[in-house]
Amino acid sequence: MKKKMSENHHVGLALFILCIVGLKPSFILGDTNASDAAALNNLFSSMNSPGQLSQWTASGGDPCGQNWKGITCSVSRVIQIKLSGLGLSGSLGFMLDKLTSVTELDLSNNNLGGDLPYQLPPNLERLNLANNQFTGSAQYSISLMTPLKYLNLAHNQLKQLAIDFTKLTSLSILDLSSNTITGSLPNTMTSLTSAKSIYLQNNQFTGTIDVLATLPLENLNIANNRFTGWIPDSLRGINLQKDGNSFNTGPAPPPPPGTPPIHRSPTPKSGNRGSPSNGDDSGSSSDSKSSGLGAGGIAGIVISLLVVTAVIAFFLIKRKRSKRTSSSTDIERSDNVNQPFTLASNDIHQENKSMQTPPVVETKKLDTSLSMNLRPPPSERHKSFDEEDSTPRKPFVAKKHAVVVPSNVNVYTVADLQIATNSFSVDNLLGEGTFGRVYKAQFDDGKVLAVKKIDSSALPTDTAEDFTEIVSKIAHLDHENVTKLDGYCSEHGQHLVIYEFHRNGSLHDFLHLSEEESKPLIWNPRVKIALGTARALEYLHEVCSPSIVHKNIKSANILLDSELNPHLSDCGLASFLPTANELLNQNDEGYSAPEVSMSGQYSLQSDVYSFGVVMLELLTGRKPFDSTRSRSEQSLVRWATPQLHDIDALSKMVDPALKGLYPVKSLSRFADVIALCVQPEPEFRPPMSEVVQALVVLVQRANMSKRTVGVGSGSSGANDYM
Structure with a gap:
């Protein structure tokens, strides 16, 4: 009996060790x-747990130790994910940014979809x-991936290019072809100093390709877009494919005076791998030899010219000083009437110095958006130095360059708009904002637009050229998510801007009109509106160059289309x-x-605060300031701020119109974002890119869990978030 028990004991121990x-x-x-493992678990689930990925699991597992398909590791970190051409579907999840050691991600030639996520390996x-x-x-x-080379x-089906290329100086190959991307090429593309091949064909890009002129390109395909203007000469010697655009075929106009010549970085070729400077030196050397002049002969000629010039200048200055002396005596005898036009030698030195060195401008508190339109005040313009004429001369003012409004912007007459708005009748009044009233305009061809009449207080002087410059910007x-400009009108002292029309009105109307006049917003569309508005602000702050401060973020300036997608209006006007x-x-x-109320100065951070207030409106259904309340x-x-982190208090703050139908976790995360945005210290508020990222994560987690409830306008499915 003891022997049998001992055998069983050994067998059990062996099985345990095994x-x-x-x-x-x-x-x-x-x-x-x-x-890394958790991020890959999330990716596997987001791709609908495909069977073709051997060893992969939705939780746990050991990607490096178990040799998961397509995964390459170094020690314990994942460094490559290569899953090309496997018929994968679904999306990419929301945790890829945790893969901080991954240097290559290849998911090409699959059926993956949804919005391209923010969360990519950094x-x-x-x-x-x-x-x-x-x-x-x-x-x-993608703008922050500084090591990116390819x-x-x-x-795909991408519509927008939100990448800032400033930091992507290592990028060698860029392929955005065969999407539906609109807009002009961002100015930051000039930073692509390592770019060898760029493929932009089969999109809807507009504007010129001038930003590519200085890049060291070997291959450029821009076919089948809507580019206009001229092809820079620096791009004519490369492998260029350009058919299917509207380029001008005539000679290009000369550059504005003072424009430096374009020097494109040369591409090294076989047989000539020396630096450009060496090539120039050899060329000049051969030229001097062929002319029969040595280096010493050239130097002698130059020195002789300098000596002759100095002698002539000496006699001219001496003669001019004698005239000034007599002129100065005459002026003193006439009670110094013209004394301001007489400059002492020290004054002349200072004046010359000020002409050569621009004054240092204090820009610490300067609104970045204003840097697009800075002009020196009249007091800083310099007088003529010709003192022989005692008649005061007007200061020289350089003529402004001609403002060119993009070809897709329509020009309307006041008569056109009077007919379309029924003489700007009250019946067509859509609202009144800080800068003027907005009217609904119905045109004969059935097109409906929104016309904003800019108040004279916003444009105090009748400066048609300045207004056209504003419209162009x-x-x-x-x-x-930015309301599109359709056209403008500037005549008879009237200045009007014409925008696309959104039939669902403003977010303010949805939230604050009586229930009889508006449909209640369920939770999913509210998150969708917050995310879309955040993306619009991120575009203004972090994609536009220079950044644009909106200054007037409020629910009345967030317009909703038929699918409740938000469109931020008045973008650029306040700037x-x-x-x-x-x-x-x-x-x-x-x-x-708070800092705006104290100083009157706006910044990117003050926009973030105002956006946080709009999110509070979405959460509570209350107005930012309501004198009818206690x-x-x-x-x-x-x-609201003291209650944002208290889940019990938070549930009591929620808009009663939601009738308690919302995911509690989603509500809590939404409140966390609000708390970050409305911090009193501007330096602690997050940039809009981080706000967008937080809202995207909130949306994707909600979609993953498939837990959303609600009734009202629109369906209640998880897709209502997007």
Whole structure:
């Protein structure tokens, strides 16, 4: 009996040891970094758990130790993900940014879709997502991948290019072909100093290709777009494919005076690998030899010319000084009437110095958007130095360059707009904003637009040229969540801007009109509106160059289309109108950041604060300031902020119109974003790219969990978030 028990004991012990040595339960991580494994688990689930990915699991597992298909590791970190051409579907999830050691991500030639996520590995050198079904934007997060050398997003359904190329100086190959990307090429593309091949064919790009002129390109394909203007001479010697555009075929106009010549970085060729300077030196050397002059002969001629010039200048100055002396005596005898036009020698020195060295301008507190239109005040312009004429001369003012409004912007007459708005009747009044009234315009061809009449207080002087310049800047804004400019009118002292019309009105109307006049917004569309508006602000702040401060973020300026997609209006107006700050400070509706209320100065951070107030409106259904409420609840931010991290208090703050139908976790995360945006110290508020990222994560997690409830306008499915 004892012997049998002993045998059983040994057998059990052997089986236990065998289990420990031979089996590796899926919930125990082995060699792989835990964060990397979790990110791949999430990716596997997002791609609908495809069977063709051997060893992959939705939770746990050991990607490095178990040799997951397509995964390459170094020690415990994943460094490559290569899953091309496997018929994968679904999306990419929301955790790829955790893969901080991955240098190559290749998911090309699959059926992956949805919006291209923000969450991509941040240290990629190669990113290939070509031949899929990705939608939305080429995301801003790609802008931060400084090691990136190869980027291929071709053959997808991308509509926007939100990438800032300033930091992508290592990028050698860029392929954005065969999408539906609109707008002009961003100015930041001039930073692509390592670019050898760029493929932009089969999109809807507009404007010129001048930003590519200085790049060291060998291959450029821009066929089948809507480019205009002239092809820079520097691009004519490369492998260029340009058919299917509207380029001008005549000679290009000369550059404006003072424009430096374009020097494109030369491409090294076989047999001539020396530096450009060496080539120039040899050329000049051969020229001097062929002319029969040595280096010493040339130097002698130059020195002789300098000596002759110096002698002539000496006699001219001496003669001029004698005239000034007599002139000065005459002026003193006539009670110094023209004394301001007499300059002492020290004054002349200082004046010459000021002409050569521009004054240092204090820009610490300068609104970045104003840098597009800075002009020196008249007091800083310099007088003529010709003192022989005692008649005062007007200061020289350089003529402004001709403002060219993009060809897709229509020009209307006042008569056209009077007919379309029924003489700007009250029946067609859509609303009244800080800068003027907005009217609905119905045209004979059935087109409906929104016409904004700019008040004379916003444009105090009748400067048609300045107004056209403002319109030109606004016309270049191109984002799916920014209200598009259709045209403008500037005649008879009237200045009007014409925008696309959105039938669902403003977010303010949806939230604050009586229930009889508006449809209640369920939770999913509210998150969708917040995300879209955040993307519009991210575009203005981080894609536009220079950045544009909106200054007037409020629910009345967020317009909703038939699918409740948000469109931010008035973009650029407050940045470019001369009296905008003064007018905005007179009409504080509870959206202004504390520093704006104190100083009247706007910044990117004050926009973030105002956006946080709009999110509070979406959460609570309350106005930013409501004098009808008790004193402690009149200011929405002051009342709500202390309760944002208390889940019980938060549930009592929620808009009653939601009737309790919302995901609790989603509500809590939404409140966390609000708390970050409305911090009183501007330096602690996040940039809009981080706000967008947080909202995208919120949306994707909600979609993954498939837990959304609600009734009202629109369906209640998870897709309502997007």
